[in-house]
Amino acid sequence: MTGAGPPHVVIAAVGNPLRRDDGAGPAVLEQLRGELGDALVLGALASPLDLLGAWDGAGLAVVVDAVGGDVVPGEVRVVEVDLRDPQGAPTRTAATASSHGLGVSEALRLALALGSMPARVVLVGIGGDDFGEGVGLSPSVSAAVERAAQVVTGLVAEGLAVVR
Amino acid sequence: MTPADERRRTVSVQGLARVEGEGSLRVEVRDGRVEDVELQIFEPPRFFEAFLRGRRATEAPDLTARICGICPVAYQMSACAAVEDALGMRVDRGIADLRRLLYCGEWLQSHSLHVHMLHAPDFLGCQDAVEMAQQHRPAFERGLALKKMGNRIMEAVGGRAIHPVNVKVGGFYRAPSRADVAALAGPLTDTLDLALATVAWVAGFDFPDVQGDYRFVALRDAGRYPLESGRVASSDGLDTTPGGFADLVVEEHVARSTALHARLENRLEYLTGPLARYALNSAELPDVAARAASEAGLGPACTNPFQSIIVRAVEIVFACHEALTLVERYEPPDPPTAPVPSGGGEGTGATEAPRGLLFHRYRIDEGGVISAAQIVPPTSQNQITIESDIRRTVQASLDLSDDELTWRSEQAVRNHDPCISCATHFLDLTITRQ
Numbered sequence: 001m002t003g004a005g006p007p008h009v010v011i012a013a014v015g016n017p018l019r020r021d022d023g024a025g026p027a028v029l030e031q032l033r034g035e036l037g038d039a040l041v042l043g044a045l046a047s048p049l050d051l052l053g054a055w056d057g058a059g060l061a062v063v064v065d066a067v068g069g070d071v072v073p074g075e076v077r078v079v080e081v082d083l084r085d086p087q088g089a090p091t092r093t094a095a096t097a098s099s100h101g102l103g104v105s106e107a108l109r110l111a112l113a114l115g116s117m118p119a120r121v122v123l124v125g126i127g128g129d130d131f132g133e134g135v136g137l138s139p140s141v142s143a144a145v146e147r148a149a150q151v152v153t154g155l156v157a158e159g160l161a162v163v164r
Numbered sequence: 165m166t167p168a169d170e171r172r173r174t175v176s177v178q179g180l181a182r183v184e185g186e187g188s189l190r191v192e193v194r195d196g197r198v199e200d201v202e203l204q205i206f207e208p209p210r211f212f213e214a215f216l217r218g219r220r221a222t223e224a225p226d227l228t229a230r231i232c233g234i235c236p237v238a239y240q241m242s243a244c245a246a247v248e249d250a251l252g253m254r255v256d257r258g259i260a261d262l263r264r265l266l267y268c269g270e271w272l273q274s275h276s277l278h279v280h281m282l283h284a285p286d287f288l289g290c291q292d293a294v295e296m297a298q299q300h301r302p303a304f305e306r307g308l309a310l311k312k313m314g315n316r317i318m319e320a321v322g323g324r325a326i327h328p329v330n331v332k333v334g335g336f337y338r339a340p341s342r343a344d345v346a347a348l349a350g351p352l353t354d355t356l357d358l359a360l361a362t363v364a365w366v367a368g369f370d371f372p373d374v375q376g377d378y379r380f381v382a383l384r385d386a387g388r389y390p391l392e393s394g395r396v397a398s399s400d401g402l403d404t405t406p407g408g409f410a411d412l413v414v415e416e417h418v419a420r421s422t423a424l425h426a427r428l429e430n431r432l433e434y435l436t437g438p439l440a441r442y443a444l445n446s447a448e449l450p451d452v453a454a455r456a457a458s459e460a461g462l463g464p465a466c467t468n469p470f471q472s473i474i475v476r477a478v479e480i481v482f483a484c485h486e487a488l489t490l491v492e493r494y495e496p497p498d499p500p501t502a503p504v505p506s507g508g509g510e511g512t513g514a515t516e517a518p519r520g521l522l523f524h525r526y527r528i529d530e531g532g533v534i535s536a537a538q539i540v541p542p543t544s545q546n547q548i549t550i551e552s553d554i555r556r557t558v559q560a561s562l563d564l565s566d567d568e569l570t571w572r573s574e575q576a577v578r579n580h581d582p583c584i585s586c587a588t589h590f591l592d593l594t595i596t597r598q
């Protein structure tokens with residue numbers, strides 16, 4: 001990122017690679033290492049709380065995270081967050097793999113409360129299968145990493161084009 | 165309802181299943197007397213003790229750091245101390261100072277999260293951190309700034325903000341440069357002012373008038389507030405090495421809980437954590453922290469568990485000041501680690517995790533492999549005392565409605581910041597009356 005102003009595009013992954021498929025988000029960022037141009041890459045956050053402050057003033061924030069619920073393992077689901085009501089964002093985050101952390105959903109609600117929400121927030125969710133202890137992604141999730149990376153690349157290019 | 169009319173009340177707080185943290189609380193009241201209190205906690209360290217067997221002793225710091233995402237440094241420091249004790253190692257002052265600086269970062273992260281986002285809502289009538297942020301934005305943002313300072317220290321010394329990768333038995337893989345550490349000084353100076361504002365803020369909260377009768381246990385470290393080393397002391401005169409203390413602790417299995425309960429010999433319950441550290445070491449606080457404590461109304465010891473939030477805030481001041489002192493005199497240790505000798509032995513290490521004394525004990529065979537491990541976290545040591553606190557608090561609050569009584573009971577748990585504290589913010593409640 002160049003210039004002193006707030007970053008226009010911020011990208012972060014959430015998840016714990018030691019909780020198997022919870023590491024899908026960090027795996028996507030690893031795949032894209034060095035390929036995200038002028039976007040501010042926050043890297044893999046252990047706590048979504050760390051999004052607060054780092055993404056203030058951004059035009060676009062992309063958060064890559066493993067998700068559970070009704071998302072089938074290996075599915076890549078792109079969710080445009082409703083900035084007035086971020087409650088419905090589907091996530092399975094560090095909050096469920098930690099007794100203390102707050103989830104992406106809480107981070108979004110906190111950003112709303114603090115008036116520091118980026119202009120646009122997109123969640124790239126990857127359906128997980130196994131969130132148990134251990135390293136390595138399930139085969140279906142591993143296969144989805146490439147597709148998710150392409151989605152992220154497209155979103156970042158779109159976001160950066162706005163300021164060019 | 166008029167609770168006093170009820171002959172029997174059951175306050176039951178059911179925990180949502182979580183991967184690492186699971187807790188529930190049940191209180192039975194009959195004829196105006198608290199009959200039974202059960203705090204149930206799921207404890208991950210039990211599994212770690214088993215899978216450490218057969219691993220190299222030098223792996224212990226990185227493996228045990230994974231027990232907790234909030235206090236990985238505490239696990240690393242206690243693991244290093246135990247292995248170094250077993251192998252007869254001593255580390256230089258420069259390495260010890262760098263460990264202390266890293267630990268300050270963790271205290272800042274953990275305490276500012278608990279004070280501003282988990283504990284303060286109890287006193288301000290907020291349901292959760294989001295409501296806190298909406299109604300008390302400046303304080304919430306101050307908490308974020310303090311936590312961020314902790315992250316910066318962890319990144320500079322530990323290599324990253326969570327689960328640092330730079331710690332090893334004997335010291336560090338790489339000493340941070342003088343410039344990287346010096347860059348922390350300016351932000352730390354600003355953060356110290358924020359920390360002082362936090363003490364003044366929490367001192368203005370309304371506190372229930374509850375006094376605990378505690379046996380405090382904490383480290384004491386020759387003329388300074390304890391963090392990464394020291395002897396184990398108690399408010400009733402104990403003064404021993406970490407190994408001597410471990411010999412006194414009896415862990416017992418309780419059928420209703422997956423957690424072991426720790427007591428001292430003769431079935432004595434005890435409390436570790438900020439209240440204990442403060443009571444045994446308040447004379448060692450630097451002037452700026454001691455003054456803040458005094459202005460907040462604290463004496464040399466504090467036995468009101470609800471006021472633990474003030475003590476935690478004072479410890480944030482201490483951590484900022486201590487970090488600044490260490491940053492200003494920093495010289496990169498060269499080499500950044502002491503050599504690890506071959507051979508085995510048995511050793512114990514104890515350090516002060518944000519929520520209390522954490523000790524590890526390892527037996528290491530001649531090949532450098534762990535053959536037995538014991539990890540006793542603060543929450544396990546505090547559990548019996550927390551139950552006593554709940555008993556005392558509920559007994560003194562029976563005139564409250566069921567909702568208020570449940571809120572007060574949960575507060576009594578959160579006062580001690582156990583590893584289930586955020587789970588208790590999201591618990592479902594059922595009340596049964598007979």
